[in-house]
Amino acid sequence: MRVDLHTHSTASDGTDTPAELVRNAAAAGLDVVALTDHDTTRGHAAAIAALPPGLTLVTGAELSCRLGGVGLHMLAYLFDADEPELLRERELVRDDRVPRAQAMIGKLQELGAPVTWEQVARIAGDGSVGRPHIAEALVELGTVRSVSDAFTPDWLADGGRAYVEKHELDPFDAIRLVKAAGGVTVFAHPLAVKRGEVVPESAIAELTAAGLDGIEVDHMDHDPATRARLRGLATDLGLLATGSSDYHGSRKTCVLGEFTTDPEIYGEITRRAAGAFPVPGAGGPGA
Ligand code: AMP
Ligand code: ZN
Ligand code: FE
Ligand code: FE
Numbered sequence: 001m002r003v004d005l006h007t008h009s010t011a012s013d014g015t016d017t018p019a020e021l022v023r024n025a026a027a028a029g030l031d032v033v034a035l036t037d038h039d040t041t042r043g044h045a046a047a048i049a050a051l052p053p054g055l056t057l058v059t060g061a062e063l064s065c066r067l068g069g070v071g072l073h074m075l076a077y078l079f080d081a082d083e084p085e086l087l088r089e090r091e092l093v094r095d096d097r098v099p100r101a102q103a104m105i106g107k108l109q110e111l112g113a114p115v116t117w118e119q120v121a122r123i124a125g126d127g128s129v130g131r132p133h134i135a136e137a138l139v140e141l142g143t144v145r146s147v148s149d150a151f152t153p154d155w156l157a158d159g160g161r162a163y164v165e166k167h168e169l170d171p172f173d174a175i176r177l178v179k180a181a182g183g184v185t186v187f188a189h190p191l192a193v194k195r196g197e198v199v200p201e202s203a204i205a206e207l208t209a210a211g212l213d214g215i216e217v218d219h220m221d222h223d224p225a226t227r228a229r230l231r232g233l234a235t236d237l238g239l240l241a242t243g244s245s246d247y248h249g250s251r252k253t254c255v256l257g258e259f260t261t262d263p264e265i266y267g268e269i270t271r272r273a274a275g276a277f278p279v280p281g282a283g284g285p286g287a
Pocket of ligand 1: 013129130132147148194195248
């Protein structure tokens, strides 16, 4: 059984529509895929409607958080998407992405890159707008050669010349809210140092004491030594260790199923969840 618990669609900054994503997940030989768009669950309905037979969808989101000035991402699975308090927080984070993107565009214009909100809004479509969309605009303009070349201190990296913070959740609040909505939390790529500063291991221990369920161990932004360290930490702290692709379609190089989660760990996540059930694709031919 192949389980990939972290992917993005056009509902945030991926390039596959939710329907394309589930079709591609089945074609990649996955049995279970989680749709975890940044700060939104808006892609779930279309993913469910297009779910191929044999593929199970885990509904989720990747919540933008900040702790002691350090940005981090919290994966949330199988929560009740209608629970009002968590819904309000997702909306606050998602909606603040628009003025924040406009502020980054203003900085880029001052730096001589002729990017406009119209261009970025076209690229983002109705997805929650983020730096990858702005990065793509810079590629279109020829300012940088690739999306990842835009994530440097000169441009959009954390603390970079054109970087602007957005509203983000306190991760302790995120864990509490997700739990109250019946969901399960997994700290995404906790030691992805190439993206910027990361929190110390002591913070992971404190988050665990506050109810964190797991950490993402196998991820493209962790080298083998980092994965080994995180696996040890998961054992020491009693955390579930997951693996996933963090697929973004053509906006990142990783492919679906590049890293996967042990089916037993996946089973434990589903046992702990009470806010929503995994959705199995319809079984019959022609479904
Ligand atoms: P935002 O949520 O708007 O701050 O954008 C963060 C997103 O940018 C992350 O979720 C990644 O998808 C992407 N990202 C961060 N660092 C990089 C990088 N070095 N190269 C490419 N994409 C990145
Ligand atoms: Zn993303
Ligand atoms: Fe992330
Ligand atoms: Fe992600």
